[in-house]
Amino acid sequence: MTTTPRTWVVGEVVSAALLNQEIRDQFGSFFGAWTSWTPTWLAEGGAAPTLGNGTLAGRYLKVGRTVDWVFQLSWGSTTAAGGGGGSENWMFGLPAAPATGFTYRIASFDAFDNSTSLHYSARGIYNTGSGGVVKTLVSDRADVSGIWDSTLPFVYASGDILYASGRYEAAS
DSSP states (O other): OOSSOOOOOTTOOOOHHHHIIIIIHHHHGGGOOOEEEOOOEEESSSOOOBOTTOEEEEEEEEETTEEEEEEEEEOOTTOBOOSSTTOOOEEEEOSSOBOTTOOOEEEEEEEEETTTTEEEEEEEEEOGGGTSEEEEEEESOGGGOSBOSSSSSSOOOTTOEEEEEEEEEBOO
């Protein structure tokens, strides 16, 4: 798929191949299948987290330069949150490089504590200055306020899940 429409020339013979390329294929991308991707999981200000036997899987759909994405981090028995005493500021890689020149964008996060069956929500902030990662997950709840990390909103254990989704403009 291209992001720049074709410039037609007066007198040009329009073929089926050109129509398919410029109309059918472009339109078809709106209904295309999502692409699988594995986000990187990093930490700022502490030891890096390790996935161990957990899973981290994502999908995204890119239409033109608009990217919609989702991922799920399922905690395993050997998954480690990273060190730093709760100050590691988790970061997750995006599926495509973001466009330059935009300010902050918001991503949604939902953490599920399997031991208490409670959900917690947060907003993640990403911008071009953050190098193509979502970082600074800030809680939506006053009773669990602060930046999410290995101890907030709870200490993660096997069976816990972190869901995330967002939308942004890609560089190309």
